[in-house]
Amino acid sequence: IVRFTSPLTGADAVGIDDGEQVVELSGITTVGELLRLSSDELRDRCAGADGPAHPSGSVRRLAPVDGLMEVWAAGVTYRRSREARVIESERAADVYELVYDAERPELFFKSVAWKVSGDGDRIAVRADSEIDVPEPELGLVLNSAGEIAGYTVVDDVSSRTIEGVNPLYLPQAKIYLGACAVGPAIRPVWEVADPYALDITLTITRAGETVWDGKSSTSELNRRLDDLAGYLFRADTFPDGAVLATGTSLVPDLPFTLGDGDTVTIGIAEVGTLTTTVVRGLDAM
Ligand code: DO4
Ligand code: MG
The missing domain is CATH 3.90.850.10 (Fumarylacetoacetase-like, C-terminal domain)
Structure with a gap:
């Protein structure tokens, strides 16, 4: 799970990095939002990532800590x-x-x-x-x-x-x-x-x-x-x-x-x- 600057919007985004590409988690903009989910819900949410995809090396990663964390x-x-x-x-x-x-x-x-x-x-x-x-x-x-x-x-x-x-x-x-x-x-x-x-x-x-x-x-x-x-x-x-x-x-x-x-x-x-x-x-x- 990575937090990064979206190359599309320039805004902070959260996505799943499989080593080749980062797929944005649509509807989620902070790691803090993901951590309001139970572990089971988080697993389902990660498996269903379907937002815009970017080559893994092309996104600038941010510390995966945000919001009220x-x-x-x-x-x-x-x-x-x-x-x-x-x-x-x-x-x-x-x-x-x-x-x-x-x-x-x-x-x-x-x-x-x-x-x-x-x-x-x-x-x-x-x-x-x-x-x-x-x-x-x-x-x-x-x-x-x-x-x-x-x-x-x-x-x-x-x-x-x-x-x-x-x-x-x-x-x-x-x-x-x-x-x-x-x-x-x-x-x-x-x-x-x-x-x-x-x-x-x-x-x-x-x-x-x-x-x-x-x-x-x-x-x-x-x-x-x-x-x-x-x-x-x-x-x-x-x-x-x-x-x-x-x-x-x-x-x-x-x-x-x-x-x-x-x-x-x-x-x-x-x-x-x-x-x-x-x-x-x-x-x-
Ligand atoms: O007891 C002081 C801090 C210890 C610490 O940071 C550590 O063991 O990693
Ligand atoms: Mg220490």
């Missing part, structure tokens, strides 16, 4: 994330140790829809931070009933400098313009046989050279996906659905940091590849 994220759901945060936070290390094993997961708000970057867009590191990293994460696309409707790729771009000083600074480390990228598409839930067996890769290139790369798998996740979604919907409503990033398992060793002009490529098997370019500071976004 919100992006949320889970934290410390992989051992590697716990380890890296214990090292960087020193005196507050217990906070991360405790939440890794706690029944209630860490969930935090990440972005409103209109601020989300898509595939081919820019992401940003803060000008008041020294160590900044991408966080490649499997994103759950949740419908308004809280069901997993599909999967996407999320980059939970983060300032390690700011979070490392004090975990109470987490919103400043995690929520700012350019800190959230989602895309390039939504892979429907019925097309992914086992979401706990997906390879995740991260490649960071600088002036054409790879400066960091790594690989992990959702098999290392310390939580159940339905459980994370259940906590998000326990005491809140999402009329247009939500994206919930499920935590990172790839964290470069200190003192690696993203730099201005870096290219970040995140691949999740069966879900997609999200590529963005880093800029430094608000003025460059």
Whole structure:
């Protein structure tokens, strides 16, 4: 499922991309509208796509997040994330140790829809931070009933400098313009046989050279996906659905940091590849 600029009208559109062509879903203009449907209704709606068709490579994809959709994220759901945060936070290390094993997961708000970057867009590191990293994460696309409707790729771009000083600074480390990228598409839930067996890769290139790369798998996740979604919907409503990033398992060793002009490529098997370019500071976004 892709959100894109219609070459016919120039307006935002939603369609089904089979790799060769994108077929518009007539009567639907936002992903949020699709996420008001149940998973069964969504499946029927996708199978019946009958709008204008465009060659797959010819449409500009937009982040598949719009309307009233919100992006949320889970934290410390992989051992590697716990380890890296214990090292960087020193005196507050217990906070991360405790939440890794706690029944209630860490969930935090990440972005409103209109601020989300898509595939081919820019992401940003803060000008008041020294160590900044991408966080490649499997994103759950949740419908308004809280069901997993599909999967996407999320980059939970983060300032390690700011979070490392004090975990109470987490919103400043995690929520700012350019800190959230989602895309390039939504892979429907019925097309992914086992979401706990997906390879995740991260490649960071600088002036054409790879400066960091790594690989992990959702098999290392310390939580159940339905459980994370259940906590998000326990005491809140999402009329247009939500994206919930499920935590990172790839964290470069200190003192690696993203730099201005870096290219970040995140691949999740069966879900997609999200590529963005880093800029430094608000003025460059
Ligand atoms: O606990 C802070 C954030 C953790 C996080 O974003 C992650 O584990 O991916
Ligand atoms: Mg994260």
